[in-house]
Amino acid sequence: MESSFFCLALLVVSNVYLFYQLLDSGITITYISNTMEKQEEAIKLLGEIIVEEGKAYSQNDVLFLLRQKYKDGFIVEDTNSVSYQGIEFLFKNDTLVSVRDIW
Numbered sequence: 040m041e042s043s044f045f046c047l048a049l050l051v052v053s054n055v056y057l058f059y060q061l062l063d064s065g066i067t068i069t070y071i072s073n074t075m076e077k078q079e080e081a082i083k084l085l086g087e088i089i090v091e092e093g094k095a096y097s098q099n100d101v102l103f104l105l106r107q108k109y110k111d112g113f114i115v116e117d118t119n120s121v122s123y124q125g126i127e128f129l130f131k132n133d134t135l136v137s138v139r140d141i142w
Contacts (some may be wrong), residue, residue, distance in 0.1 A: 079140060082126070086138030098130045 093101070102121050105114050115122040119130045125142035128135060
């Protein structure tokens with residue numbers, strides 16, 4: 040009889056703990072999702088500002104500025120793009136046309 044009460048108490052405690060973990064995970068996922076959405080909006084806004092103000096910069100200019108600022112950074116240069124840390128600068132006719140998040 041005592042063992043059945045012990046098992047029942049153990050079952051209740053484990054279910055409460057699992058419910059808490061599930062609730063905590065749900066809240067964490069929601070918080071991370073909202074943060075990511077806000078960061079994507081900020082990157083889009085900054086990209087639009089950079090494109091509007093940076094039309095005078097050629098692909099070589101952007102590459103030079105990135106290499107000057109981030110000497111040890113992993114900067115990838117392609118035919119019409121330059122990528123650094125998940126941000127891609129796209130060029131058309133050697134003119135900056137967009138900045139986008141590639142992660």
